[in-house]
Amino acid sequence: MQSVNTGHELHSGYKAPILQVLLIAFSIVISIAAGSIAQGMQLRYLAVVLLFVGFWVFYALFYGVTLHNTLPFIGLYFIKPLELGFYLMMGLLLLLGLIELLRKGELKLLIHYPLATCVLLCFGVISATKINVPMGYSYFFSTIITPLLVLYLFGNAVIRQNTMYLWMQVIVAVASFVGLYGVVIAVRNPLDRLGSFWVTAMTINGFYTVAFFFALTLALHHKSGWKQTFYAVATIIIFFGMIYTYTRMAILAVAFGIFLFMLKLRVMRYIGFGFLLLIPLVIPSSMVSRIQMGFSYDISLVIRAIAWYLSVVQIMKHPFTGMGFSVWSTWYPKVIPLRILYAQHSHNVYLNQMVEMGIFGTAAYFYIVWNVMHRFWKNCVQRSADILFFGMWVAMMALLFACITDIFIQQYSISILFWISLGLMLACSNQWQPVSQKHTETINKETDE
Secondary structure (H helix, E strand, O other): OOOOOOOEEEEEEEEHHHHHHHHHHHHHHHHHHHHHHHHOOOHHHHHHHHHHHHHHHHHHHHHOOOHHHHHHHHHHHHHOOOHHHHHHHHHHHHHHHHHHHHHHOEEEEEEOOHHHHHHHHHHHHHHHOOOOOOHHHHHHHHHHHHHHHHHHHHHHOOOOOOHHHHHHHHHHHHHHHHHHHHHHHHHHOOOOOOOOOOOOOOOHHHHHHHHHHHHHHHHHHOOOOHHHHHHHHHHHHHHHHHHOOOOHHHHHHHHHHHHHHHHHOHHHHHHHHHHHHHHHHHOOHHHHHHHHHHOOOOHHHHHHHHHHHHHHHHHHHOOOOOOOOOOHHHHHHHOOOOHHHOOOOOOOHHHHHHHHHHHHHHHHHHHHHHHHHHHHHHHHHOOOOOHHHHHHHHHHHHHHHHOOOOOHHHOHHHHHHHHHHHHHHHHHHHHOOOHHHHHHHHHHHHHHO
Protein backbone atom coordinates (compact mmCIF):
# COMPACT_ATOMS: atom_id res chain seq x y z
CA MET A 1 0.00 0.00 0.00
CA GLN A 2 1.50 3.29 -1.09
CA SER A 3 0.59 6.54 0.60
CA VAL A 4 -0.72 9.23 -1.72
CA ASN A 5 -1.91 11.96 0.61
CA THR A 6 -3.41 15.09 -0.91
CA GLY A 7 -4.61 16.87 2.23
CA HIS A 8 -2.96 19.67 4.18
CA GLU A 9 -0.64 18.88 7.08
CA LEU A 10 -0.57 20.69 10.39
CA HIS A 11 2.73 19.83 11.99
CA SER A 12 4.03 20.63 15.44
CA GLY A 13 7.12 19.61 17.33
CA TYR A 14 5.23 18.36 20.38
CA LYS A 15 6.35 14.83 21.23
CA ALA A 16 4.82 11.84 22.96
CA PRO A 17 4.68 13.18 26.57
CA ILE A 18 2.34 15.98 25.50
CA LEU A 19 0.16 13.49 23.67
CA GLN A 20 0.06 11.28 26.74
CA VAL A 21 -1.11 14.26 28.77
CA LEU A 22 -3.83 14.91 26.18
CA LEU A 23 -4.93 11.29 26.39
CA ILE A 24 -5.07 11.43 30.19
CA ALA A 25 -6.99 14.72 30.07
CA PHE A 26 -9.42 13.21 27.60
CA SER A 27 -9.95 10.23 29.91
CA ILE A 28 -10.63 12.54 32.87
CA VAL A 29 -13.16 14.62 30.92
CA ILE A 30 -14.92 11.50 29.66
CA SER A 31 -15.01 10.04 33.18
CA ILE A 32 -16.55 13.21 34.63
CA ALA A 33 -19.08 13.44 31.80
CA ALA A 34 -19.94 9.76 32.10
CA GLY A 35 -20.44 10.07 35.85
CA SER A 36 -22.70 13.09 35.40
CA ILE A 37 -24.80 11.30 32.78
CA ALA A 38 -24.97 8.08 34.78
CA GLN A 39 -26.52 9.84 37.77
CA GLY A 40 -29.64 10.69 35.79
CA MET A 41 -29.77 7.47 33.79
CA GLN A 42 -32.24 4.65 34.30
CA LEU A 43 -30.71 1.50 35.77
CA ARG A 44 -31.34 -0.64 32.67
CA TYR A 45 -29.64 1.88 30.39
CA LEU A 46 -26.73 2.21 32.80
CA ALA A 47 -26.36 -1.58 32.76
CA VAL A 48 -26.31 -1.58 28.95
CA VAL A 49 -23.64 1.14 28.88
CA LEU A 50 -21.46 -0.69 31.42
CA LEU A 51 -21.86 -3.94 29.48
CA PHE A 52 -20.97 -2.12 26.26
CA VAL A 53 -17.83 -0.51 27.72
CA GLY A 54 -16.78 -3.73 29.46
CA PHE A 55 -17.17 -5.74 26.27
CA TRP A 56 -15.07 -3.23 24.33
CA VAL A 57 -12.28 -3.32 26.95
CA PHE A 58 -12.31 -7.12 26.85
CA TYR A 59 -12.31 -7.04 23.04
CA ALA A 60 -9.44 -4.54 22.94
CA LEU A 61 -7.28 -6.70 25.20
CA PHE A 62 -7.39 -9.51 22.66
CA TYR A 63 -7.41 -7.66 19.34
CA GLY A 64 -5.71 -4.36 20.17
CA VAL A 65 -6.94 -0.78 19.91
CA THR A 66 -6.65 -0.13 16.19
CA LEU A 67 -9.10 1.27 13.69
CA HIS A 68 -9.21 -1.98 11.74
CA ASN A 69 -9.87 -4.13 14.81
CA THR A 70 -12.49 -1.74 16.21
CA LEU A 71 -14.73 -1.68 13.12
CA PRO A 72 -16.47 -5.01 13.98
CA PHE A 73 -17.25 -3.62 17.41
CA ILE A 74 -18.69 -0.43 15.91
CA GLY A 75 -20.83 -2.60 13.63
CA LEU A 76 -22.68 -4.03 16.66
CA TYR A 77 -24.10 -0.55 17.26
CA PHE A 78 -26.43 -1.05 14.28
CA ILE A 79 -28.33 -3.90 15.91
CA LYS A 80 -30.28 -1.29 17.87
CA PRO A 81 -28.86 2.23 17.46
CA LEU A 82 -29.82 4.49 20.34
CA GLU A 83 -28.82 8.11 20.87
CA LEU A 84 -26.72 7.20 23.91
CA GLY A 85 -24.92 4.59 21.83
CA PHE A 86 -24.25 7.22 19.18
CA TYR A 87 -22.41 9.43 21.66
CA LEU A 88 -20.47 6.41 22.90
CA MET A 89 -19.39 5.74 19.32
CA MET A 90 -18.31 9.37 18.96
CA GLY A 91 -16.21 9.04 22.11
CA LEU A 92 -14.68 5.82 20.82
CA LEU A 93 -13.76 7.39 17.48
CA LEU A 94 -12.19 10.35 19.27
CA LEU A 95 -10.20 7.97 21.47
CA LEU A 96 -8.96 6.13 18.38
CA GLY A 97 -7.87 9.43 16.89
CA LEU A 98 -5.83 10.29 20.00
CA ILE A 99 -4.27 6.83 20.03
CA GLU A 100 -3.22 7.26 16.40
CA LEU A 101 -1.47 10.50 17.39
CA LEU A 102 0.18 8.74 20.32
CA ARG A 103 1.54 6.05 18.00
CA LYS A 104 3.08 8.73 15.75
CA GLY A 105 4.70 10.42 18.73
CA GLU A 106 4.08 13.92 17.37
CA LEU A 107 1.24 16.29 16.56
CA LYS A 108 1.19 15.79 12.82
CA LEU A 109 -2.31 16.03 11.37
CA LEU A 110 -3.50 15.61 7.82
CA ILE A 111 -6.53 17.82 7.25
CA HIS A 112 -8.51 17.09 4.11
CA TYR A 113 -10.65 19.83 2.56
CA PRO A 114 -9.55 22.52 5.10
CA LEU A 115 -11.60 25.34 3.56
CA ALA A 116 -14.81 23.28 3.28
CA THR A 117 -14.21 21.97 6.81
CA CYS A 118 -13.92 25.49 8.21
CA VAL A 119 -17.04 26.66 6.37
CA LEU A 120 -19.03 23.62 7.53
CA LEU A 121 -17.91 24.04 11.13
CA CYS A 122 -18.60 27.77 11.10
CA PHE A 123 -22.14 27.58 9.77
CA GLY A 124 -22.81 24.43 11.80
CA VAL A 125 -21.96 26.27 15.02
CA ILE A 126 -24.11 29.24 13.98
CA SER A 127 -27.01 26.86 13.37
CA ALA A 128 -26.38 25.18 16.74
CA THR A 129 -26.80 28.51 18.56
CA LYS A 130 -30.42 28.60 17.35
CA ILE A 131 -31.38 25.14 18.67
CA ASN A 132 -34.52 25.20 20.82
CA VAL A 133 -35.18 21.46 21.28
CA PRO A 134 -32.85 18.72 22.65
CA MET A 135 -33.17 16.75 19.41
CA GLY A 136 -31.31 19.55 17.63
CA TYR A 137 -28.06 18.68 19.39
CA SER A 138 -28.08 15.13 18.05
CA TYR A 139 -28.53 16.56 14.54
CA PHE A 140 -25.64 18.95 15.16
CA PHE A 141 -23.36 16.07 16.17
CA SER A 142 -24.48 13.79 13.33
CA THR A 143 -24.24 16.52 10.67
CA ILE A 144 -21.16 18.45 11.79
CA ILE A 145 -19.09 16.56 14.37
CA THR A 146 -19.38 13.08 12.86
CA PRO A 147 -17.98 13.95 9.41
CA LEU A 148 -15.18 16.09 10.86
CA LEU A 149 -14.18 13.43 13.38
CA VAL A 150 -14.37 10.50 10.95
CA LEU A 151 -12.51 12.28 8.14
CA TYR A 152 -9.78 13.30 10.59
CA LEU A 153 -9.48 9.71 11.86
CA PHE A 154 -9.43 7.98 8.47
CA GLY A 155 -7.28 10.73 6.97
CA ASN A 156 -4.53 10.11 9.53
CA ALA A 157 -4.81 6.38 10.25
CA VAL A 158 -3.19 3.73 8.06
CA ILE A 159 -5.74 1.12 7.04
CA ARG A 160 -5.15 -2.40 5.76
CA GLN A 161 -6.03 -3.52 2.27
CA ASN A 162 -8.83 -5.71 3.63
CA THR A 163 -10.35 -3.11 5.97
CA MET A 164 -13.12 -2.21 3.51
CA TYR A 165 -13.89 -5.90 3.02
CA LEU A 166 -14.09 -6.34 6.80
CA TRP A 167 -16.48 -3.38 7.17
CA MET A 168 -18.76 -4.79 4.48
CA GLN A 169 -18.76 -8.21 6.16
CA VAL A 170 -19.70 -6.75 9.54
CA ILE A 171 -22.56 -4.63 8.16
CA VAL A 172 -23.94 -7.58 6.15
CA ALA A 173 -23.82 -9.89 9.17
CA VAL A 174 -25.64 -7.38 11.41
CA ALA A 175 -28.19 -6.50 8.70
CA SER A 176 -28.94 -10.19 8.03
CA PHE A 177 -29.66 -10.76 11.72
CA VAL A 178 -31.75 -7.59 12.02
CA GLY A 179 -33.53 -8.26 8.71
CA LEU A 180 -34.41 -11.84 9.61
CA TYR A 181 -35.97 -10.71 12.88
CA GLY A 182 -37.75 -7.92 11.01
CA VAL A 183 -39.36 -10.41 8.63
CA VAL A 184 -40.53 -12.60 11.52
CA ILE A 185 -42.22 -9.78 13.43
CA ALA A 186 -43.66 -8.32 10.21
CA VAL A 187 -45.33 -11.63 9.35
CA ARG A 188 -46.72 -11.83 12.88
CA ASN A 189 -47.95 -8.21 12.72
CA PRO A 190 -49.00 -7.73 9.06
CA LEU A 191 -50.88 -4.45 9.64
CA ASP A 192 -48.03 -2.65 11.44
CA ARG A 193 -44.94 -0.94 10.05
CA LEU A 194 -42.12 -2.25 12.22
CA GLY A 195 -38.39 -1.66 11.97
CA SER A 196 -37.07 -4.86 13.53
CA PHE A 197 -34.98 -3.84 16.57
CA TRP A 198 -34.87 -0.22 15.40
CA VAL A 199 -37.18 2.49 16.69
CA THR A 200 -38.79 3.29 13.32
CA ALA A 201 -39.38 1.34 10.12
CA MET A 202 -38.44 4.34 7.99
CA THR A 203 -34.94 5.03 9.32
CA ILE A 204 -33.82 1.42 9.16
CA ASN A 205 -34.18 1.51 5.39
CA GLY A 206 -31.11 3.71 5.14
CA PHE A 207 -29.21 0.90 6.86
CA TYR A 208 -30.87 -1.80 4.75
CA THR A 209 -30.05 0.06 1.52
CA VAL A 210 -26.33 0.15 2.26
CA ALA A 211 -26.28 -3.42 3.63
CA PHE A 212 -28.16 -4.77 0.59
CA PHE A 213 -25.51 -3.53 -1.82
CA PHE A 214 -22.69 -4.63 0.48
CA ALA A 215 -24.16 -8.15 0.48
CA LEU A 216 -24.69 -8.13 -3.28
CA THR A 217 -21.12 -6.92 -3.79
CA LEU A 218 -19.67 -9.67 -1.60
CA ALA A 219 -21.74 -12.29 -3.43
CA LEU A 220 -20.29 -11.07 -6.73
CA HIS A 221 -16.80 -10.80 -5.22
CA HIS A 222 -16.71 -14.51 -4.39
CA LYS A 223 -16.86 -16.43 -7.64
CA SER A 224 -18.06 -19.74 -6.16
CA GLY A 225 -18.34 -21.78 -2.99
CA TRP A 226 -20.23 -21.43 0.25
CA LYS A 227 -19.27 -17.78 0.74
CA GLN A 228 -20.99 -16.77 -2.49
CA THR A 229 -24.08 -18.73 -1.42
CA PHE A 230 -24.01 -17.20 2.04
CA TYR A 231 -23.89 -13.62 0.76
CA ALA A 232 -26.53 -14.34 -1.90
CA VAL A 233 -28.86 -15.58 0.85
CA ALA A 234 -27.93 -12.56 3.00
CA THR A 235 -28.87 -10.28 0.10
CA ILE A 236 -32.32 -11.88 -0.11
CA ILE A 237 -32.86 -11.71 3.67
CA ILE A 238 -31.92 -8.03 3.79
CA PHE A 239 -34.19 -7.29 0.84
CA PHE A 240 -37.13 -9.03 2.52
CA GLY A 241 -36.42 -7.11 5.71
CA MET A 242 -36.59 -3.96 3.63
CA ILE A 243 -39.84 -4.65 1.77
CA TYR A 244 -41.63 -5.65 4.98
CA THR A 245 -41.15 -2.08 6.24
CA TYR A 246 -43.58 -1.07 3.44
CA THR A 247 -41.38 1.82 2.29
CA ARG A 248 -41.60 2.62 -1.42
CA MET A 249 -38.48 4.78 -1.59
CA ALA A 250 -36.39 1.86 -0.37
CA ILE A 251 -37.48 -0.20 -3.38
CA LEU A 252 -36.66 2.70 -5.70
CA ALA A 253 -33.21 3.04 -4.12
CA VAL A 254 -32.58 -0.67 -4.68
CA ALA A 255 -33.74 -0.37 -8.29
CA PHE A 256 -31.46 2.64 -8.80
CA GLY A 257 -28.43 0.79 -7.41
CA ILE A 258 -29.16 -2.34 -9.44
CA PHE A 259 -29.39 -0.17 -12.55
CA LEU A 260 -25.86 1.13 -11.81
CA PHE A 261 -24.66 -2.46 -11.42
CA MET A 262 -26.31 -3.38 -14.72
CA LEU A 263 -24.33 -0.63 -16.45
CA LYS A 264 -21.10 -2.05 -15.02
CA LEU A 265 -21.54 -5.84 -15.22
CA ARG A 266 -23.08 -7.89 -17.98
CA VAL A 267 -24.10 -10.67 -15.60
CA MET A 268 -26.06 -8.14 -13.53
CA ARG A 269 -28.20 -7.29 -16.55
CA TYR A 270 -29.76 -10.75 -16.46
CA ILE A 271 -29.90 -10.89 -12.66
CA GLY A 272 -31.24 -7.34 -12.49
CA PHE A 273 -34.05 -7.91 -14.97
CA GLY A 274 -35.03 -11.12 -13.23
CA PHE A 275 -34.89 -9.41 -9.85
CA LEU A 276 -37.08 -6.53 -10.99
CA LEU A 277 -39.60 -8.93 -12.56
CA LEU A 278 -39.85 -10.94 -9.34
CA ILE A 279 -40.40 -7.91 -7.08
CA PRO A 280 -44.21 -7.87 -7.64
CA LEU A 281 -44.39 -11.51 -6.51
CA VAL A 282 -42.70 -10.94 -3.15
CA ILE A 283 -44.06 -7.52 -2.14
CA PRO A 284 -46.55 -7.89 0.76
CA SER A 285 -50.16 -6.97 0.11
CA SER A 286 -49.93 -4.06 2.57
CA MET A 287 -47.15 -2.51 0.52
CA VAL A 288 -49.06 -3.11 -2.72
CA SER A 289 -51.90 -1.06 -1.22
CA ARG A 290 -49.52 1.81 -0.44
CA ILE A 291 -48.12 1.74 -3.98
CA GLN A 292 -51.62 1.80 -5.44
CA MET A 293 -52.50 4.76 -3.24
CA GLY A 294 -49.48 6.56 -4.62
CA PHE A 295 -51.11 6.61 -8.05
CA SER A 296 -54.40 7.97 -6.70
CA TYR A 297 -54.29 9.68 -3.30
CA ASP A 298 -51.74 9.30 -0.54
CA ILE A 299 -51.48 11.66 2.43
CA SER A 300 -47.73 11.02 2.70
CA LEU A 301 -47.20 12.50 -0.76
CA VAL A 302 -49.25 15.55 0.23
CA ILE A 303 -47.17 15.95 3.41
CA ARG A 304 -43.94 15.84 1.43
CA ALA A 305 -45.19 18.29 -1.19
CA ILE A 306 -46.16 20.82 1.48
CA ALA A 307 -42.89 20.28 3.37
CA TRP A 308 -40.83 20.82 0.23
CA TYR A 309 -42.71 23.99 -0.67
CA LEU A 310 -42.34 25.47 2.81
CA SER A 311 -38.67 24.42 2.86
CA VAL A 312 -38.03 26.52 -0.22
CA VAL A 313 -39.85 29.43 1.42
CA GLN A 314 -37.67 29.15 4.54
CA ILE A 315 -34.49 28.88 2.49
CA MET A 316 -35.41 32.14 0.74
CA LYS A 317 -36.01 33.80 4.12
CA HIS A 318 -32.80 32.49 5.75
CA PRO A 319 -30.46 31.75 2.84
CA PHE A 320 -27.12 32.15 4.63
CA THR A 321 -27.39 30.84 8.19
CA GLY A 322 -30.62 28.82 8.16
CA MET A 323 -33.13 28.53 10.98
CA GLY A 324 -31.16 26.13 13.20
CA PHE A 325 -30.99 22.39 13.73
CA SER A 326 -34.47 20.89 14.36
CA VAL A 327 -36.06 24.34 14.82
CA TRP A 328 -38.37 23.19 12.02
CA SER A 329 -39.97 20.64 14.37
CA THR A 330 -41.42 23.41 16.58
CA TRP A 331 -41.97 26.01 13.84
CA TYR A 332 -43.81 23.78 11.38
CA PRO A 333 -46.92 23.01 13.54
CA LYS A 334 -47.62 26.75 13.68
CA VAL A 335 -47.89 27.16 9.91
CA ILE A 336 -49.74 24.02 8.75
CA PRO A 337 -53.54 23.96 8.91
CA LEU A 338 -53.98 20.34 10.09
CA ARG A 339 -52.03 18.22 12.56
CA ILE A 340 -52.27 15.27 10.16
CA LEU A 341 -50.01 17.17 7.75
CA TYR A 342 -47.18 17.50 10.29
CA ALA A 343 -43.64 16.69 9.13
CA GLN A 344 -40.74 16.54 11.59
CA HIS A 345 -38.28 17.62 8.90
CA SER A 346 -38.18 18.58 5.23
CA HIS A 347 -38.23 14.96 3.97
CA ASN A 348 -35.32 15.78 1.69
CA VAL A 349 -31.79 15.95 3.06
CA TYR A 350 -30.64 18.52 0.51
CA LEU A 351 -33.48 20.91 1.35
CA ASN A 352 -33.31 20.11 5.05
CA GLN A 353 -29.67 21.07 5.39
CA MET A 354 -30.26 24.39 3.61
CA VAL A 355 -33.22 25.03 5.90
CA GLU A 356 -31.13 24.32 9.00
CA MET A 357 -27.71 25.85 8.24
CA GLY A 358 -28.05 27.79 4.99
CA ILE A 359 -26.67 27.33 1.51
CA PHE A 360 -22.98 27.82 2.36
CA GLY A 361 -22.88 25.19 5.10
CA THR A 362 -24.83 22.79 2.90
CA ALA A 363 -22.54 23.45 -0.05
CA ALA A 364 -19.47 22.71 2.11
CA TYR A 365 -21.04 19.49 3.42
CA PHE A 366 -21.88 18.09 0.00
CA TYR A 367 -18.65 19.36 -1.54
CA ILE A 368 -16.81 17.05 0.86
CA VAL A 369 -19.19 14.15 0.13
CA TRP A 370 -19.04 14.40 -3.64
CA ASN A 371 -15.29 15.13 -3.72
CA VAL A 372 -14.54 12.00 -1.67
CA MET A 373 -16.76 9.93 -3.94
CA HIS A 374 -15.26 11.46 -7.09
CA ARG A 375 -11.69 10.81 -5.95
CA PHE A 376 -12.62 7.27 -4.96
CA TRP A 377 -14.13 6.70 -8.41
CA LYS A 378 -11.00 7.98 -10.18
CA ASN A 379 -8.36 6.41 -7.93
CA CYS A 380 -10.00 3.08 -7.12
CA VAL A 381 -13.08 2.19 -9.17
CA GLN A 382 -11.68 3.15 -12.57
CA ARG A 383 -8.21 1.72 -11.90
CA SER A 384 -9.23 -1.65 -10.49
CA ALA A 385 -11.36 -4.59 -11.58
CA ASP A 386 -12.18 -5.39 -7.93
CA ILE A 387 -15.96 -5.26 -7.53
CA LEU A 388 -15.59 -4.23 -3.85
CA PHE A 389 -14.73 -0.67 -4.83
CA PHE A 390 -17.62 -0.34 -7.25
CA GLY A 391 -20.03 -1.90 -4.75
CA MET A 392 -19.02 0.57 -2.05
CA TRP A 393 -19.54 3.47 -4.45
CA VAL A 394 -22.98 2.17 -5.54
CA ALA A 395 -24.09 1.70 -1.92
CA MET A 396 -23.31 5.35 -1.15
CA MET A 397 -25.01 6.52 -4.35
CA ALA A 398 -28.14 4.50 -3.52
CA LEU A 399 -28.24 5.96 0.00
CA LEU A 400 -27.93 9.51 -1.35
CA PHE A 401 -30.69 8.71 -3.85
CA ALA A 402 -32.95 7.52 -1.00
CA CYS A 403 -32.32 10.85 0.76
CA ILE A 404 -34.50 12.56 -1.87
CA THR A 405 -37.47 11.79 0.39
CA ASP A 406 -35.72 11.48 3.75
CA ILE A 407 -32.74 12.75 5.75
CA PHE A 408 -31.00 9.42 6.52
CA ILE A 409 -27.44 10.73 6.54
CA GLN A 410 -28.36 13.44 9.05
CA GLN A 411 -29.84 11.00 11.54
CA TYR A 412 -27.47 9.65 14.18
CA SER A 413 -28.36 6.02 13.44
CA ILE A 414 -27.21 6.29 9.80
CA SER A 415 -24.66 9.11 10.00
CA ILE A 416 -21.94 6.86 11.46
CA LEU A 417 -22.52 4.21 8.78
CA PHE A 418 -22.40 6.78 5.99
CA TRP A 419 -19.32 8.64 7.16
CA ILE A 420 -17.26 5.59 8.14
CA SER A 421 -17.93 4.23 4.65
CA LEU A 422 -16.85 7.59 3.17
CA GLY A 423 -13.83 7.57 5.48
CA LEU A 424 -12.79 4.19 4.07
CA MET A 425 -13.25 5.55 0.56
CA LEU A 426 -11.04 8.52 1.42
CA ALA A 427 -8.35 6.31 2.95
CA CYS A 428 -8.37 3.95 -0.05
CA SER A 429 -8.11 6.88 -2.44
CA ASN A 430 -5.04 8.16 -0.58
CA GLN A 431 -3.27 4.93 0.32
CA TRP A 432 -4.12 2.44 -2.40
CA GLN A 433 -2.78 2.28 -5.91
CA PRO A 434 -3.44 -0.50 -8.44
CA VAL A 435 -0.47 -2.61 -9.53
CA SER A 436 -0.88 -1.43 -13.10
CA GLN A 437 -0.39 2.21 -12.05
CA LYS A 438 2.68 1.38 -9.97
CA HIS A 439 4.11 -0.60 -12.87
CA THR A 440 3.49 2.35 -15.19
CA GLU A 441 5.23 4.74 -12.80
CA THR A 442 8.23 2.39 -12.59
CA ILE A 443 8.47 2.19 -16.35
CA ASN A 444 8.28 5.97 -16.69
CA LYS A 445 10.99 6.43 -14.08
CA GLU A 446 13.29 3.96 -15.78
CA THR A 447 12.65 5.66 -19.13
CA ASP A 448 13.53 9.08 -17.69
CA GLU A 449 16.78 7.69 -16.24
